[in-house]
Amino acid sequence: MSNKIPLPAGTVRGKSYEYGVRVNLAGRGETPQFIDIRRLFGYAPGHTPTKSNAMSYDDQGSANNAVDAWSHSHSFSTFVNRSRATGEYLPEIEALRQRTLPTSIDEDAEIEIQFFHKPAKGAPNLKDAGQGFVTVTYQRGQTAPDGQTETWNWTLEGVGAYTPIENPFQGWPGEVPLLISTDKTGVAAGGQVQIRGTGFVDRDGNALVTTAAGVKIGGVNATSYTIVNGTTIVAIMPAGAAGSAPIRVTNSVGASNDLPYTRGA
Secondary structure (H helix, E strand, O other), X not given: OOOOOOOOOOOOOOOOOOEEEEEEOOOOOOOOOEEEOOOEEEEEEEEEEEEEEOOOHHHOOOOOEEEEEEEEEEEEEEEOOEOOOOOOEOHHHHHHHHOOOOOOOHHXXXXXXXXXXXXXXXXXXXXXXXXXXXXXXXXXXXXXXXXXXXXXXXXXXXXXXXXXXXXXXXXXXXXXXXXXXXXXXXXXOOOEEEEEEEOOEOOOOOEOOOOOOOEEEOOEEOOEEEEEEOOEEEEEOOOOOOEEOOEEEEOOOOEOOOEOOEEOO
């Protein structure tokens, strides 16, 4: 008999590489153009409280440091790839480097990022994600004369607090949809149900779920559906009896898991 403390069924080990960071290539006020930082490794986020002394006589000499705000930072390394034709680095590396030029002052020294849980398999944690502005510093690594792969070591420091967001990870290319949750149960015919998961769009934002049978509820095609973003579909409940009505989504690769759902009449 194992002496290990049992974990809930379906629990898997997290892996060190299951995290992603994106940078926004667009300027402030422009339509966002987030792109993954590729060839990234060693990602280490930091979340540090800003405190002030709130000690009073009631504390009888014990420390009482109240948390007033939170700061965020992000350190990681990247391998550095460049174009043979132009010599330029990948767009996300160029965008980060641009913020470190002598002419980059005030807002020109800031870039918007997203950071999020990015599992190799299974559902992403929808709550483990954030977005905010940062400043950038970097140093070259691997400077020995032996021709090792070039790496740059980055530190991003938050400009104010970050905003918690719904995880933007849309799943890996070439995989069937993975359904995670719905916003509510008991929706009757004609009502809306929000379906959350991955595998709804490709990396360029093009829909992968396109046919009339793309969303089924209780084995019946949804009256209609809209892909809101890479992790959300809103479907209109078709006619049918109240009770169990599992939801299934099919993309260009194949059908998802059946997500248990109880509908109204």
